[in-house]
Amino acid sequence: MKAIKTARVIAVASQKGGVGKTATVTNMAVGLVSLGYKTAIIDMDAQGHIAFSFGIKKNNIKKTIYDVLIGKAKMSEIKQNAFGVDLYLANTSLNDLTSIVMAHYNDKRFPAPNYLLKNAIGQIKALHDYILIDTSPSNDLQTMNSLLASTDIIIPALPEGLAIDGVYDTINLVKRIREQGAKINILGVLPTMVQDYTNLHNVMLQNLRKSFAENPDVKVFDTVIKRAIRHGIAQSNGLPNIKNAPEYLSFVKEVFSIA
Numbered sequence: 316m317k318a319i320k321t322a323r324v325i326a327v328a329s330q331k332g333g334v335g336k337t338a339t340v341t342n343m344a345v346g347l348v349s350l351g352y353k354t355a356i357i358d359m360d361a362q363g364h365i366a367f368s369f370g371i372k373k374n375n376i377k378k379t380i381y382d383v384l385i386g387k388a389k390m391s392e393i394k395q396n397a398f399g400v401d402l403y404l405a406n407t408s409l410n411d412l413t414s415i416v417m418a419h420y421n422d423k424r425f426p427a428p429n430y431l432l433k434n435a436i437g438q439i440k441a442l443h444d445y446i447l448i449d450t451s452p453s454n455d456l457q458t459m460n461s462l463l464a465s466t467d468i469i470i471p472a473l474p475e476g477l478a479i480d481g482v483y484d485t486i487n488l489v490k491r492i493r494e495q496g497a498k499i500n501i502l503g504v505l506p507t508m509v510q511d512y513t514n515l516h517n518v519m520l521q522n523l524r525k526s527f528a529e530n531p532d533v534k535v536f537d538t539v540i541k542r543a544i545r546h547g548i549a550q551s552n553g554l555p556n557i558k559n560a561p562e563y564l565s566f567v568k569e570v571f572s573i574a
């Protein structure tokens with residue numbers, strides 16, 4: 316009997332902003348596509364930075380993941396494709412999710428508000444090898460939906476004091492979610508924007524590795540993403556290209572044990 320294929324769903328999340336979540340999702344996706352995997356991104360951040368990162372203008376997004384979550388569209392209706400990646404985009408409308416769910420509290424239109432994304436992913440999980448979710452740094456309904464829909468999580472972190480604190484906050488959030496019965500696996504912590512010519516970053520990176528060395532649940536990846544202007548340029552030009560981000564290709568190979 317042929318096995319039914321189902322995607323791995325990976326949230327890239329951190330309770331800290333500006334740590335490279337969107338850059339990681341974008342480059343992992345084009346990296347996976349370059350290796351021949353069917354890959355999708357779902358943007359669960361109302362900032363809508365995935366559209367921006369793939370060069371898609373706001374005016375060219377009519378329906379978004381928000382419309383799917385509230386039952387006004389199917390995933391197939393909102394799908395776009397750029398650079399080989401299937402994109403399920405977001406914009407500021409996603410900010411309305413909590414208020415619409417609350418407004419329908421009494422009529423039970425949304426009986427399971429934390430599982431809206433998981434249900435939406437049910438429509439597409441046989442179509443992809445990997446589905447990556449870009450999340451916002453807040454602990455809101457969108458992030459809750461993202462984590463409860465995921466098989467795995469990757470936590471990007473700068474090797475700096477406050478950013479490392481964001482790693483612990485994110486791990487604690489995952490622990491709370493596991494208490495609700497979700498089987499989310501922490502794939503690991505990805506050091507990002509590393510300036511390895513500074514003492515601070517080298518010391519903090521060592522401390523990060525040491526503090527998780529004894530923890531069987533959380534690994535710090537061998538691959539590190541250095542700070543490099545080419546990442547910012549790719550994002551602001553909306554031109555992702557794995558050839559300009561080879562460290563992310565090493566990263567996807569490390570994460571998914573691809574030779």
Ligand SMILES: Nc1ncnc2c1ncn2[C@@H]1O[C@H](COP(=O)(O)OP(=O)(O)OP(=O)(O)O)[C@@H](O)[C@H]1O
Nearest residue numbers: 332333334335336337338508541542543546547550
């Ligand atoms: N390795 C890197 N080197 C230099 N700049 C980077 C790198 N990764 C990301 N950037 C830039 O840093 C900024 C923040 O990155 P990014 O948007 O990926 O973070 P984020 O965690 O998604 O932020 P937010 O929490 O706002 O969603 C962006 O301008 C991005 O282009």
Ligand SMILES: [Mg+2]
Nearest residue numbers: 336337360364
């Ligand atoms: Mg982002």
